[in-house]
Amino acid sequence: MDQITFQHDRVLSDVHMLLPNAHHVMARLNQVGQPVFISKFKFLSNAEKQDSKCQARSKSSDSEAHVLQVEDKEENHEKNEEPALDEDGDLDIPHRPRNNLSGDSTREVVCPIILKQSCTAAQQNEDDDADECFDDIIRIEHTMATPLEDVGKQVWRGALLLGDFILSKPLMFKGATVVELGAGVGLTSIIMSTLAKKVYCTDVGEDLLSMCQRNITRNEHMIELAGGEVRVRQLDWLRSDLCTDADVEFSWTEEEVADIYDNVRFIIAADICYDDELTDGFFRTLYRLCNNFGHDCTIFISIEKRFNFTLREMDVSCDAYNHFEHCLSQLEELVDGQCSFKVEQLPSTFPQFLQYERLDQLELWKVTAKRVSFDKNKSNSKELTS
Numbered sequence: 001m002d003q004i005t006f007q008h009d010r011v012l013s014d015v016h017m018l019l020p021n022a023h024h025v026m027a028r029l030n031q032v033g034q035p036v037f038i039s040k041f042k043f044l045s046n047a048e049k050q051d052s053k054c055q056a057r058s059k060s061s062d063s064e065a066h067v068l069q070v071e072d073k074e075e076n077h078e079k080n081e082e083p084a085l086d087e088d089g090d091l092d093i094p095h096r097p098r099n100n101l102s103g104d105s106t107r108e109v110v111c112p113i114i115l116k117q118s119c120t121a122a123q124q125n126e127d128d129d130a131d132e133c134f135d136d137i138i139r140i141e142h143t144m145a146t147p148l149e150d151v152g153k154q155v156w157r158g159a160l161l162l163g164d165f166i167l168s169k170p171l172m173f174k175g176a177t178v179v180e181l182g183a184g185v186g187l188t189s190i191i192m193s194t195l196a197k198k199v200y201c202t203d204v205g206e207d208l209l210s211m212c213q214r215n216i217t218r219n220e221h222m223i224e225l226a227g228g229e230v231r232v233r234q235l236d237w238l239r240s241d242l243c244t245d246a247d248v249e250f251s252w253t254e255e256e257v258a259d260i261y262d263n264v265r266f267i268i269a270a271d272i273c274y275d276d277e278l279t280d281g282f283f284r285t286l287y288r289l290c291n292n293f294g295h296d297c298t299i300f301i302s303i304e305k306r307f308n309f310t311l312r313e314m315d316v317s318c319d320a321y322n323h324f325e326h327c328l329s330q331l332e333e334l335v336d337g338q339c340s341f342k343v344e345q346l347p348s349t350f351p352q353f354l355q356y357e358r359l360d361q362l363e364l365w366k367v368t369a370k371r372v373s374f375d376k377n378k379s380n381s382k383e384l385t386s
């Protein structure tokens with residue numbers, strides 16, 4: 001049961017590939033029969049940070065960092081200095097994040113312990129209980145190797161890049177009201193909630209939103225400690241309204257709708273452009289939201305530029321990324337709404353608080369939505385209609 005079969009129509013996030021597949025032990029099945037895993041993301045103490053820096057210095061001469069806290073098995077591989085083999089006898093080479101821990105920020109480094117699962121549901125509960133009193137570990141429930149329609153149930157590198165950016169800008173986000181679009185299992189919203197006052201963590205699908213809600217509850221101690229709040233809500237980019245039907249789970253109250261239009265100053269989104277139709281829906285949603293705000297808003301979007309071989313091109317191309325860029329320029333050219341949009345790519349030079357491979361293909365974009373002739377054009381509509 002703990003062996004995952006990879007099928008051709010499934011995708012697996014690199015975040016979950018950090019440790020060899022053989023180490024992944026399933027905790028349980030979710031309501032729709034998918035294997036569920038728990039990953040732990042730990043905030044390192046200053047002492048641990050120093051330790052890890054020393055380790056990285058002594059073990060690495062080529063600026064590559066070593067995984068700081070991983071499963072015992074991998075540590076043993078290093079100590080034995082023998083080539084590690086997987087169950088089939090293939091060489092087992094764990095990915096190693098780059099060393100970028102020596103950033104100039106004064107915040108503590110956050111280091112994920114990826115995929116440290118319990119074997120059984122009972123052990124999982126014990127594990128959860130044992131962690132309960134720690135306020136420096138984010139625990140995320142997720143699945144792996146999902147079909148495309150379920151990619152939100154995995155953690156993607158873009159979530160970690162955006163998480164790093166948020167942690168590097170504590171003053172910017174302190175006390176803010178924020179909407180995350182396409183939040184998936186909620187990791188970035190949880191990170192944001194350690195700074196912001198309120199985060200509306202949005203996505204679609206009851207099953208995904210329930211998983212996300214469990215992650216919020218699982219990490220409530222950390223969110224409360226920071227004085228933040230996360231509300232999981234349904235926001236479908238392919239719909240032009242916000243669902244306020246009280247009978248529907250994760251729907252919005254009228255007060256919440258008013259709150260987002262009055263108070264949201266930041267919208268964040270990680271790795272949400274991978275299908276052109278959805279990308280169009282995402283940009284329409286951004287446009288409608290910003291047009292209904294009575295104020296300026298700043299949007300941060302992370303994206304991973306993925307190269308694929310296509311039969312159409314008979315070459316390697318990054319179609320989803322190209323479409324994303326096209327939508328950005330269209331947004332910037334729009335002149336008929338309540339807002340004007342300015343688009344810029346941010347340099348990825350902010351410190352790395354989380355461990356993952358910060359590839360050149362991982363990008364962060366900033367979109368600034370400025371109100372134009374606010375008094376004349378102010379819309380009274382509280383709907384997501386343009």
Ligand SMILES: C[S@@+](CC[C@H](N)C(=O)[O-])C[C@H]1O[C@@H](n2cnc3c(N)ncnc32)[C@H](O)[C@@H]1O
Nearest residue numbers: 151152155156159182183184236237238270271
């Ligand atoms: C690649 S996942 C990224 C998840 C998360 N942000 C991360 O980086 O780990 C893309 C997300 O977009 C969401 N999504 C897809 N279609 C959507 C729609 N029509 N409305 C809202 N969210 C959607 C998916 O459910 C999924 O959570």
